[in-house]
Amino acid sequence: xxxxxxxxxxxxxxxxxxxxxxxxxxxxxxxxxxxxxxxxxxxxxxxxxxxxxxxxxxxxxxxxxxxxxxxxxxxxxxxxxxxxxxxxxxxxxxxxxxxxxxxxxxxxxxxxxxxxxxxxxxxxxxxxxxxxxxxxxxxxxxxxxxxxxxxxxxxxxxxxxxxxxxxxxxx
Amino acid sequence: xxxxxxxxxxxxxxxxxxxxxxxxxxxxxxxxxxxxxxxxxxxxxxxxxxxxxxxxxxxxxxxxxxxxxxxxxxxxxxxxxxxxxxxxxxxxxxxxxxxxxxxxxxxxxxxxxxxxxxxxxxxxxxxxxxxxxxxxxxxxxxxxxxxxxxxxxxxxxxxxxxxxxxxxxxxxxxxxxxxxxxxxxxxxxxxxxxxxxxxxxxxxxxxxxxxxxxxxxxxxxxxxxxxxxxxxxxxxxxxxxxxxxxxxxxxxxxxxxxxxxxxxxxxxxxxxxxxxxxxxxxxxxxxxxxxxxxxxxxxxxxxxxxxxxxxxxxxxxxxxxxxxxxxxxxxxxxxxxxxxxxxxxxxxxxxxxxxxxxxxxxxxxxxxxxxxxxxxxxxxxxxxxxxxxxxxxxxxxxxxxxxxxxxxxxxxxxxxxxxxxxxxxxxx
Numbered sequence: 340x341x342x343x344x345x346x347x348x349x350x351x352x353x354x355x356x357x358x359x360x361x362x363x364x365x366x367x368x369x370x371x372x373x374x375x376x377x378x379x380x381x382x383x384x385x386x387x388x389x390x391x392x393x394x395x396x397x398x399x400x401x402x403x404x405x406x407x408x409x410x411x412x413x414x415x416x417x418x419x420x421x422x423x424x425x426x427x428x429x430x431x432x433x434x435x436x437x438x439x440x441x442x443x444x445x446x447x448x449x450x451x452x453x454x455x456x457x458x459x460x461x462x463x464x465x466x467x468x469x470x471x472x473x474x475x476x477x478x479x480x481x482x483x484x485x486x487x488x489x490x491x492x493x494x495x496x497x498x499x500x501x502x503x504x505x506x507x508x509x510x
Numbered sequence: 511x512x513x514x515x516x517x518x519x520x521x522x523x524x525x526x527x528x529x530x531x532x533x534x535x536x537x538x539x540x541x542x543x544x545x546x547x548x549x550x551x552x553x554x555x556x557x558x559x560x561x562x563x564x565x566x567x568x569x570x571x572x573x574x575x576x577x578x579x580x581x582x583x584x585x586x587x588x589x590x591x592x593x594x595x596x597x598x599x600x601x602x603x604x605x606x607x608x609x610x611x612x613x614x615x616x617x618x619x620x621x622x623x624x625x626x627x628x629x630x631x632x633x634x635x636x637x638x639x640x641x642x643x644x645x646x647x648x649x650x651x652x653x654x655x656x657x658x659x660x661x662x663x664x665x666x667x668x669x670x671x672x673x674x675x676x677x678x679x680x681x682x683x684x685x686x687x688x689x690x691x692x693x694x695x696x697x698x699x700x701x702x703x704x705x706x707x708x709x710x711x712x713x714x715x716x717x718x719x720x721x722x723x724x725x726x727x728x729x730x731x732x733x734x735x736x737x738x739x740x741x742x743x744x745x746x747x748x749x750x751x752x753x754x755x756x757x758x759x760x761x762x763x764x765x766x767x768x769x770x771x772x773x774x775x776x777x778x779x780x781x782x783x784x785x786x787x788x789x790x791x792x793x794x795x796x797x798x799x800x801x802x803x804x805x806x807x808x809x810x811x812x813x814x815x816x817x818x819x820x821x822x823x824x825x826x827x828x829x830x831x832x833x834x835x836x837x838x839x840x841x842x843x844x845x846x847x848x849x850x851x852x853x854x855x856x857x858x859x860x861x862x863x864x865x866x867x868x869x870x871x872x873x874x875x876x877x878x879x880x881x882x883x884x885x886x887x888x889x890x891x892x893x894x895x896x897x898x899x900x901x902x903x904x905x906x907x908x909x910x911x912x913x914x915x916x917x918x919x920x921x922x923x924x925x926x927x928x929x930x931x932x933x934x935x936x937x938x
Contacts, residue, residue: 345526415524416557451564452524452554 342415343384346455350376353457369457372464374403376456385410387419391460394468398496404428406463407438408456418450419459429499431470431481441476442466523565524550532580535587539563539570548575561592862911867900869917873925874899891932899924 353366354373374390387408393399405424411417423438432441443449444462454462475481483492522529524546529536535548544565546554551573555561562569575587698707707729874896877887887895903920 342524342526413557416554451558451562451567452550453564 343410346457347378347384350457369461373457373460376460385412385414387456389456389460391464391467394464397468398493398500399467402500404467406460410456415452415455418445418447418454419456421445421459421463429477429480429496430467431472431475431477431484432466434476435499439476440466441471441474522547522550524554530578530582532578534578536576536578536584537590538574538576539568540572540574542566542568542570862907863900863904865911866903866907866917867896870896870900870903870921870925873918873921877925877929887929887932895925895928895932898928 353369354376372391374392376389377387378384379386379388387410389406389408390403391406393402393404404427407422407424409420411420421440423433423440425436425438428438429435433439434441440463442462444451444454444459470480470484472481472484480492480495483495520529521527523544527547529545529547536545537548537551538545539551542563542565544563546564551564554564560569561573570592572592573590575590576584577587578584698709698712874887874892878889878892899921902924903917906920907915907917
């Protein structure tokens, strides 16, 4: 658990709203990706909440997405369990109903304890940028991606993103 | 993965604690040179089922375990070799060990049976009985079974080669994920799932789950029997020896294990292979003398029952004997199928045999060179009938001496039956 405490401290300094504290490009990069990343309660560091920004140049741009993070007691030996807010993320590698994410590093075989919560957020953000239609959890979106119908893809995603109560609109 | 905001030269990438704390072992993977706390990296390897580096995902060849003193000077504690070659060597040694133990077990078993034959004066009369049985069993064991052992050991070796990744579990406790340094008395190994455990971890687990049924010898992962971890120790620990000295019946046990072997239950063999190693000690020191002096006598007895050197009358007796032996085997198999002999007390087993034989001998003596009964039997026939009838009664009474049973009457009936059947073919 001390590892999660150390991560929390590091996250607090890295994602500080006061940008003058940022001392390197890595910190800037994380600030451009992550809106916030904090435990739901400071007394229990196993449950976390996060919000990441949609990457520019994708239909997700200008939207923000909420994530639920659960760290098993054996973290970081075992990977954290991460879900998008249900019914909020139209993405070929995300189950729209449950928010479950299909990402290799979140699975036992590919996770290593060298990852941490911030880098995992970055990995999810990269997944938004570069969807992988070959291992889909959302078959409809994956099929449109496979036939490379860009206008249909953008249209469908925009429909979903405007219809679902996006955290950015409620903010 | 690339640079991490939390990564630092002196930080363990797994726990984020200072890597250079004194008195904490470090593990440095080669050739990638990534450093971790020794406990952290072993915990990870135990979880991930491989020896990969968490940072660069390379497959390191070795890990140098370093300790650091107060002046910051690093010294090499030991080196762990991940390469399969080493594991293969281990497998070969394991196979070797298994073979050696099997042979020792075989030798000691026959020795113990010899001792059982001539162990006491009272049993002496039925010695040929055991001699015949020994011959039968050993005959069926030699040759084909030896090659069977070898094939089993080979397949066992292949199993080790195929599972080189699982081998890592050999060295890490399945409960606390900390290394096991191959101290057999302090660690146990599951031959089924290839996991090892510290004995202390198992004990604390039992306390935790409140298991009072004495199942501490069960593997927490797969539930099968756990044997002691035997790696460097070819000499069996004195504790094992003591345990066995108190239960001489192990030899009989061995026979039954072997019986299940020849029924070609390969898996069972494989499972019992490692456990047998641990539950068995040859008892040379007690038996060597008696064996030497008795082997000659034993072979003489065998000659007596051999058909080629007997007269025609005796040959008939011998044929009858063979039939009786077959009948006896049938008795034995049926009784073995339904009940197993009590294996807890070797002494009581001998006592039971002796008691039953006393009854048989008492009844049989009435016919021995006694012209008044009309039937006179020779010494050979006496021994034969004594053997056959004693055996039958022994099987009938479920390998125990049952005081309610009228052994005299049973013996008389069976003896009459035997004598009649002896005369039958002779008259016909």
